[in-house]
Amino acid sequence: QTLGAFQVWRGAHEISTQEWRRDKARQLFQVLLTFRHRLLELDQILDMLWPSLNRESAESNFKVALNTLYRVLEPELPARSPSAYVLRDNTLYGLRPTADLWLDAAEFERMVVDGDRRFEQRIDSGLDSYRQALEGYRGDYLQDYPYDDWCSEERERLLGLYLHAADRLAGKMAERGRWQETIDACQAILQRDDCWEQAYRLLMLAHARLGNRAQALRTYQRCVERLREELDVPPSAATVGLFEELRGT
Numbered sequence: 001q002t003l004g005a006f007q008v009w010r011g012a013h014e015i016s017t018q019e020w021r022r023d024k025a026r027q028l029f030q031v032l033l034t035f036r037h038r039l040l041e042l043d044q045i046l047d048m049l050w051p052s053l054n055r056e057s058a059e060s061n062f063k064v065a066l067n068t069l070y071r072v073l074e075p076e077l078p079a080r081s082p083s084a085y086v087l088r089d090n091t092l093y094g095l096r097p098t099a100d101l102w103l104d105a106a107e108f109e110r111m112v113v114d115g116d117r118r119f120e121q122r123i124d125s126g127l128d129s130y131r132q133a134l135e136g137y138r139g140d141y142l143q144d145y146p147y148d149d150w151c152s153e154e155r156e157r158l159l160g161l162y163l164h165a166a167d168r169l170a171g172k173m174a175e176r177g178r179w180q181e182t183i184d185a186c187q188a189i190l191q192r193d194d195c196w197e198q199a200y201r202l203l204m205l206a207h208a209r210l211g212n213r214a215q216a217l218r219t220y221q222r223c224v225e226r227l228r229e230e231l232d233v234p235p236s237a238a239t240v241g242l243f244e245e246l247r248g249t
Contacts (some may be wrong), residue, residue: 130165
């Protein structure tokens with residue numbers, strides 16, 4: 001589990017903090033998961049995890065972390081035997097493509113891609129795929145490491161997929177007049193990006209259609225404030241037009 005709190009299970013057994021013993025061993029695994037589609041040079045890994053150490057000290061720390069990772073993932077792995085999870089090719093390291101491993105981020109992405117495919121084909125079950133994807137997004141990618149550059153790009157990429165799926169779901173729910181589901185999807189978006197204007201507009205419309213005009217107008221004021229505070233811009237003409245329409249009803 002990389003979305004939200006980081007957790008790893010070996011079968012049904014959850015690996016505890018004490019079992020990891022070294023945070024760098026856990027971070028090394030996270031690096032391999034983040035770059036799971038390619039192999040990394042040892043120097044790249046050292047720069048990510050031990051940027052302030054000289055080469056000799058960094059490499060020594062890497063060896064300790066790697067051996068710890070082997071023991072955590074495969075406690076019964078015989079000495080000098082190849083890992084079923086970590087692939088080494090000279091100075092290249094990565095996650096073995098054949099590793100028997102389920103990853104929530106990969107499953108989340110798969111469901112969004114499936115939702116997109118069905119959505120483009122106008123198949124209603126695509127909305128179920130989006131819902132499943134959103135339910136699986138328990139938090140931002142490796143949220144406990146907000147300042148580590150090596151995982152920031154993946155975090156932003158997955159967040160973008162989340163907002164994309166939630167936006168499409170909200171739009172479809174509004175088209176069908178399913179206003180409470182529209183509200184839920186929009187609130188999910190704004191919890192992650194409180195400057196998403198389309199979410200504010202759909203939220204205003206949903207509240208108005210449910211007879212809560214006052215809440216619709218408050219939503220507009222919140223939109224104005226957040227755009228000013230975060231981006232120093234006014235709301236778009238579409239947002240202002242909807243506000244004027246709802247205010248005049």
